[in-house]
Structures are given as structure tokens and as C-alpha cells.
Amino acid sequence: MEGLLLRLSALDPDAEAAVRVIAYFDALVTHGASAHAVVRATAALAECPAGWVLGDGTSVRYAPDGSPLERLGGLPPSPPASAAVSGGGTVWLERTGEPAPLDPLVLERMAVAASTVCRQGASRREPAGPADPALVELVLSAEAEPESRVRALRLLGLAPGRPLRVAAVRGVPSGPASAPLARCGAARAVVDGVTAVLIQSSAEAAYAGLSPDRGTTVGVGGAADAEHARRSWEQARVALRFAEPDTAPVVRYDALGSLAMLAELPAQTLRSRPELAVVEAYARRPGGEADLAALAAFCRSGSLRGAATRLHLHHSSVADRVARAGDALGWDLGDPADRFRAMVALTLRRLARD
Known part of the structure; x- marks a missing residue:
């Protein structure tokens, strides 16, 4: 294909552009594009809104920037250019003003791609699943x-x-x-x-x-x-x-x-911090992980009730866990400086795991 394009570009720039359009839509079909992907890709290529009215009369429409447009109950009023889709309604370009030179070819290849999508049974599939x-x-x-x-x-x-x-x-x-x-x-x-x-x-x-x-x-x-x-x-x-x-x-x-x-600090450097060793030892105690989770929620929310909401627990249970962890680790959690130390230590613990 690249060799053909090089030869065509030397002979006829318009022919090269036409081959690129054909290759563009062929690639969409090869990769199993959905109806939404075909319309989005066409709008981006043509640099104007594009759409496809499906067999039940609903439509898929996208702007050139990839954003979806309002769905219609059929074709838009007097679309400037449209083409029938074998087994799947009609596709169109919503260009204002004079059509671009390659619009007929873009529309034709869009219709061919749309027909293939219909044959593959993908006309209603949203592009929300895993991609290639x-x-x-x-x-x-x-x-x-x-x-x-x-x-x-x-x-x-x-x-x-x-x-x-x-x-x-x-x-x-x-x-x-x-x-x-x-x-x-x-x-x-x-x-x-x-x-x-x-x-x-x-x-x-x-x-x-x-x-x-x-x-x-x-x-x-x-x-x-x-x-x-x-x-x-x-x-x-x-x-x-x-x-x-x-x-x-x-x-x-x-x-x-x-x-x-x-996050730029090496994990080994983080693990060598004495404070982290103390926190890890506490985590291995019965209920230690739950206490540290409560402490982390408290540090993030700034209140026991906020922490309880995050953890879906009663605030008195959270208070007990936070107090137990603070006492064991030597942090006065009523002191802003110690709360900051606790938050940094818990953050470094997370980073040290990766």
C-alpha cells in the first residue's frame, strides 16, 4: 500500500488521497468497528458531522471532535449528502456549504463499512467494551x-x-x-x-x-x-x-x-524508613489492617464521622480503631503535626507496595 501511495502521489495527488480514504475505511472494517466507531471516524475524517439512521429509525450522530450529537428519529432535514446502507438504513454527511471534493467517496466507503457492520451484527453495539x-x-x-x-x-x-x-x-x-x-x-x-x-x-x-x-x-x-x-x-x-x-x-x-x-522515591528507599517498619508490624496484629484503614480515612476526611461515612461504619467504631492505632504508633491525632505524620506514613506505605 505504501509503495502504491508513493507512486500515486507523484502522478496524481487526488488519486493518492482517494486511496488513503479507501484504506482508512478498510482498516475500520478489519478491526471490527461498531456503528458508533464508523460514524465517529467518518466525522473526524470528513471534518463535518456525520450520521447513520438505523433500521428502526433511530440515529447515531457524531461531531468532528468525536462528541455525540443529539439522536434523531430519522434522517435530518434535507441532509446535503446521503447513501443507502445495505441492510441498515442510511448514512449521511452534514456539511454546510459546498461539498468537499472527496465527499462522494467518503460517503460511499462509509456506506460500505456500515453494511459490513450490519452483516456482522454489530449495528447496535456501543464501543464500550475492550478495544483492540x-x-x-x-x-x-x-x-x-x-x-x-x-x-x-x-x-x-x-x-x-x-x-x-x-x-x-x-x-x-x-x-x-x-x-x-x-x-x-x-x-x-x-x-x-x-x-x-x-x-x-x-x-x-x-x-x-x-x-x-x-x-x-x-x-x-x-x-x-x-x-x-x-x-x-x-x-x-x-x-x-x-x-x-x-x-x-x-x-x-x-x-x-x-x-x-x-512516587519518584524508589520502593526500597521507602521500605527502609523506620516508621514504615513500625506501621507494618502493627498491620500484622489482629485487626491491624482495619485500624489502619480507619486511620487513613480519618486523615483524609478530617473527622470521625467523615471517616465512618467512607468506611460504612458507625462513628464510634471508627473512633475506637483510630484511637487504638494512634496510641500504639505514638501519634497524638489531636495534634495537626502528628496527623500529618500519620498521613505521610500511610501514603508511603501504599507507594512502597508497588
Whole structure:
């Protein structure tokens, strides 16, 4: 294909562009794109809204930036360009003004891709499940060529020119329990033993209110240009190290501030701290882990009632646990300085585990 493109570019730039359009949609079909992914990718390629009215009259519509548009009960009024889908309704481009030179070809290939989706029985499948791991890894790779990364983003239904965040998730359940996580990501896949979730545009609201399943921890990286998603991925991995299932299941890198610098310390250096050895010894006592969890919740919330809410316990039970841990470890938890020492020690303990 690359050799053909080089020869065509020397003879006819328009022919080269046409071949690229065909290859673009062929790649979508090859990777088993859903109806939503086809429409999103078309809108990004054509740089105008695109849509597909399904067999039951409902529609899928996306803007060029990858954000979903209001669903219609059929075709939009007088769409500038449309094409029939074999077995699955009609696709269209919502370009205002004069059509672009390649619009007829884009629309034709979109219809062909949509027909293939229908034959595969995927017309109603949301792109919320695991994506092709190779594509996600390519987006997050430090070595990938920019062109390859852009292509992978588009195949995942993401807009290369729009910022995204990456979430790193540990302990992702399977089946219906993973729905809260799935709603946040247009694409997710396991990378180096951790689930990476790519979050963009309309998924921002879902990520802001993310409440993971019990036992699942999430680190969310800062916003980055989609083409530099690895930066957000690295931040997400750092944030994940600060997360605890009961007291802090979701940690955002942006909220860590200078605390993120603690993650730069080698785990061996952290484990050598005498205070950590004392905390670990206490954790091995009967009920020690539960006491430390109560102490961590107390340090985070600043009150016994707040800690009780986090742990779903009565505040008197939390008070007993916090007092027991504070006395054994020599911390006066009524003193702000000792509370700070306790919080730092518990934070270093989490970081030392990775």
C-alpha cells in the first residue's frame, strides 16, 4: 500500500488521497468497528458531522471532535449528502456549504463499512467494551510514529486533535459490574497488567463522577493532546499508586500536587524508613489492617464521622480503631503535626507496595 501511495502521489495527488480514504475505511472494517466507531471516524475524517439512521429509525450522530450529537428519529432535514446502507438504513454527511471534493467517496466507503457492520451484527453495539489492545498500546507508546498513533486514535473512534485523559484501573470486574467504567471510556484495554481507559469529550462528565466497583482502584491522568496520550498514561499510573479501595478508590493526578513527587522515591528507599517498619508490624496484629484503614480515612476526611461515612461504619467504631492505632504508633491525632505524620506514613506505605 505504501509503495502504491508513493507512486500515486507523484502522478496524481487526488488519486493518492482517494486511496488513503479507501484504506482508512478498510482498516475500520478489519478491526471490527461498531456503528458508533464508523460514524465517529467518518466525522473526524470528513471534518463535518456525520450520521447513520438505523433500521428502526433511530440515529447515531457524531461531531468532528468525536462528541455525540443529539439522536434523531430519522434522517435530518434535507441532509446535503446521503447513501443507502445495505441492510441498515442510511448514512449521511452534514456539511454546510459546498461539498468537499472527496465527499462522494467518503460517503460511499462509509456506506460500505456500515453494511459490513450490519452483516456482522454489530449495528447496535456501543464501543464500550475492550478495544483492540494493539491500538490502545500504540496510542500510549513512546516509540510509535505520529502517523501511526493518529491512525490508531481514529480507529478507536477518538479525535486526534482533541485532548483526552487516560485512566489506569486495577481490579476491573467483568460483566455488568464494569458498566460504570465502560461509560467513561471510548476505548479500554489491558496494558502491562493494568486496564487503560481512554477518556475524551463527552465522557468527561462520566469520569468526573466515576464511582468504581468495590475493590477497584483508579488513577486518572491529566488532560493531554491525544497525540501525546502517553503523558496522561504515565500520570495515571502514578495516581493509581496512591489509590486505596476503601478510603481513596479514585485518585486524580491533578489533585496530588507536590505529593506526586513521593512516587519518584524508589520502593526500597521507602521500605527502609523506620516508621514504615513500625506501621507494618502493627498491620500484622489482629485487626491491624482495619485500624489502619480507619486511620487513613480519618486523615483524609478530617473527622470521625467523615471517616465512618467512607468506611460504612458507625462513628464510634471508627473512633475506637483510630484511637487504638494512634496510641500504639505514638501519634497524638489531636495534634495537626502528628496527623500529618500519620498521613505521610500511610501514603508511603501504599507507594512502597508497588
